[in-house]
Amino acid sequence: MTDQTAPATAAGRERYAARLMNTFGPPRLLLTRGEGAHVWDADGREYVDLLGGIAVNALGHGHPALVEAVSNQLATLGHVSNLFATGPQVELAERLVELLGAGPAKVFLANSGSEANEAAFKLTRRTGRTQVVVAEGSFHGRTMGALALTSKEAYRTPFEPLPGDVVFVPYGDVDALAAAVTDVTAAILLEPMQGEAGVLVPPEGYLAAARRIADEHGALLWLDEVQTGIGRTGRWFAHHSARHSGHSGTAAGPSPVVPDIVTVAKGLGGGFPIGACIGVGAAGDLLQPGNHGSTFGGNPVACAAALAVLATIEAEDLLEHVTVLGHKLRDGLAADPRVSEVRGEGLLIGLDLTEEAAADVATAALEAGYIVNNATPRRIRLAPPLVLTADDADAFLAAWPRILDRAMGATS
Numbered sequence: 001m002t003d004q005t006a007p008a009t010a011a012g013r014e015r016y017a018a019r020l021m022n023t024f025g026p027p028r029l030l031l032t033r034g035e036g037a038h039v040w041d042a043d044g045r046e047y048v049d050l051l052g053g054i055a056v057n058a059l060g061h062g063h064p065a066l067v068e069a070v071s072n073q074l075a076t077l078g079h080v081s082n083l084f085a086t087g088p089q090v091e092l093a094e095r096l097v098e099l100l101g102a103g104p105a106k107v108f109l110a111n112s113g114s115e116a117n118e119a120a121f122k123l124t125r126r127t128g129r130t131q132v133v134v135a136e137g138s139f140h141g142r143t144m145g146a147l148a149l150t151s152k153e154a155y156r157t158p159f160e161p162l163p164g165d166v167v168f169v170p171y172g173d174v175d176a177l178a179a180a181v182t183d184v185t186a187a188i189l190l191e192p193m194q195g196e197a198g199v200l201v202p203p204e205g206y207l208a209a210a211r212r213i214a215d216e217h218g219a220l221l222w223l224d225e226v227q228t229g230i231g232r233t234g235r236w237f238a239h240h241s242a243r244h245s246g247h248s249g250t251a252a253g254p255s256p257v258v259p260d261i262v263t264v265a266k267g268l269g270g271g272f273p274i275g276a277c278i279g280v281g282a283a284g285d286l287l288q289p290g291n292h293g294s295t296f297g298g299n300p301v302a303c304a305a306a307l308a309v310l311a312t313i314e315a316e317d318l319l320e321h322v323t324v325l326g327h328k329l330r331d332g333l334a335a336d337p338r339v340s341e342v343r344g345e346g347l348l349i350g351l352d353l354t355e356e357a358a359a360d361v362a363t364a365a366l367e368a369g370y371i372v373n374n375a376t377p378r379r380i381r382l383a384p385p386l387v388l389t390a391d392d393a394d395a396f397l398a399a400w401p402r403i404l405d406r407a408m409g410a411t412s
């Protein structure tokens, strides 16, 4: 039906299928243009993008600050290799360490989330230990090292053997973590919220407990903030939220969890590929000359893009905006009886449906002009641009019951 009414999209899909490897399945749309949180397809139809390129397009599409930063940097100095340094690279590293607020730290710049995690994985090996304790339901990327740290069997099995000495424990279970971590553990690796799993939120104090357990055994605490970082949750980093700190703090409030390694990517470049592995304190000195490298990592254009994203989040007060809009969206989505649970912080939102209808809901949303993601058969994920307007959020909430009617049948 879509193909009859959307000739350009259908033709594009055919060419795509003929010449692009079939790693992602058929694309839902052929997109040609974007502005703010809106995108247009090849047949001229407009959509509100509530997925933001999977938590990537922090500033939406075509933000002037990002366009200007990338254009100017490309016109000035586009690439030099890591035999040389550039201003944007140094400035970005300084800025990330400052925003992390964990004291002195050092940064390795990469081109994606997987690559940031590969750097961190290698860094953990330089402790002299090899074991990494990871959570079930985790997603850390698709390259061989990152895949070894990712729990989903369907992703792993076709590519075994993967790098070894990875132990999986149930996410959010402090006792299981305490039982698994020993004096041979190099690192505990956790997401502050599991994005790909449909935005799963651990119990309060889980990360603080992981910090204590890591300290007891001389292991590193590595937080994968590839999806949750850079303002997505209404904070620069999701682990800054007080909910992760438990009750170990002072009268001034619980002290924030201080990780040894943080990896970021997705939202950092606002759509320009970049990733970063941040090593706090001594962890920042574990990788030494010859241990790791990247031809493109830290190139000045990507760093200029990231600096523009960080500056714009600050200038447009987006952390506050994200917090307010996140509450509005979660409250509105939860009001429908066909939604059994809504989770998340800021503009990383996951919801459970009362039936396994997530694929149908995503399709019905698309037909209504909204891009959402069916993270699992029962779970919908939203990760819209941080610049999503309240009007767009209201329009989506107004359409939401009709979208569910279409996909799941009307409530009686």
Ligand SMILES: *Cc1c(COP(=O)(O)O)cnc(C)c1O
Residues within 6 Å of the ligand: 112, 113, 114, 115, 117, 139, 140, 141, 142, 191, 195, 196, 224, 225, 226, 227, 228, 265, 266
């Ligand atoms: C997306 C994601 C990755 C992988 O990032 P890529 O840029 O796709 O390689 C790693 N970790 C988390 C938590 C992610 O959400």
